[in-house]
Amino acid sequence: MKNIEITTSAIIFKDISELATEDQMLMQQAILAREKAYAPYSKFSVGAALLLANGEIIFGSNQENAAYPSGMCAERVVIWSAGARFPGVAIQKLAISAKSAHSLVDKPVGPCGACRQSLFEYEFKQEQPFEILFMGELGEVVKVPSVKSLLPFSFDNSYL
Template sequence: MKKIDVVASATVYDDVSELPSNVQLLMNKAIEARNNAYAPYSKFSVGAAMLLENNQIILGNNQESAAYPSGMCAERVAIWKAGSDFPGVKVKQLAITASSSISKVDRPVGPCGACRQTLSEYEINQKEPIEIYFMGEVGKIVKTESLLSLLPFSFDSTYL
C-alpha cells in the first residue's frame, strides 16, 4: 500500500475590486446572469460567465422546474451553450456567483459535482486549463488555475 498526498491550491481575493479588470468584467457578467436565473423553488440563483478564446462571453444561469430537481445548473447551461454555438473554441476563464432570496450568501460557492464532471471533460478535451473564479453574493472570491484542481481524481473518456 502506498499513500499519496493530493494538494490543491487556490488564490483568494477579498472582494471583486481586487480582481484583474478583465475578470471583474467577467464576474459582473456572471452577476447579470445570476440576476436572470429562474429559481422559484430553491430560491438559490447562480450565474456563470465564460470567456472563450475568441473573446466571446457566454452566460448561463440555473433554470429550475416544478419537477424539481430536473432543472439545470448555470455552469452546464453555459458550457453546453459554448459547445453548441462555438464548437472547438477553447474556454479560457469561468466566473461563478450565487445568491439566495432567503439569506445572504457571503462565502464562495464552487461548482457542484455534476458541473465539475462536465467542465472537466471540456478542460481535458481542450488540453488547456480553465481558470475558475467563484464567489457568493458578496465577499471573498476563490480562483483556481484549473477545473481539475477541484476534481483531482477525475473520470474521463479514457476509462471507457
C-alpha cells in the same frame, strides 16, 4: 499500500475589487447572468459567464423545474451553450456568482459535483486548463487555475 498526497491551489481575494480588470468584468457578467436565473423553488440564483479564446462571453443561469431533477445548474447551461455555439473554441475562464432570497451568501459557492465533471469534460477535450472564479453574492472570491484543482482523481474517456 501506497500513500499519496493530493494538493491543490487557489487564490482567495477579499472581494471582487481585488481581481484583475478582466476577471472583474467577467464576474460582473456572471452577476448579471445570476439575475436571469429561474429559481422559484429554491430561491437560490446562480449565474455563470464564460470567456472564450475568440473573445466571446457566454452567459448561463440556473433553470429550475417543478420536477426537481429536470432543472439545470448555471455552469452546465453555460458550458453546453458554449459547446453548441462555438465548438472547438477554447475556454479561457469561467466566473460564477450565487445569491439566495433567504439569506446573504457571503462566502464563495463552487460548482456542484455534476458540474465539476461536466466542466472537466471540456477542459480535458481542449487539452488545456481554464481558470474558474467563484463567489457568493458578495465577499471573497476564489480563483483556481483548472477544473482539476476542484476535481482530483478526475474521470475521463481514457477509462472507457
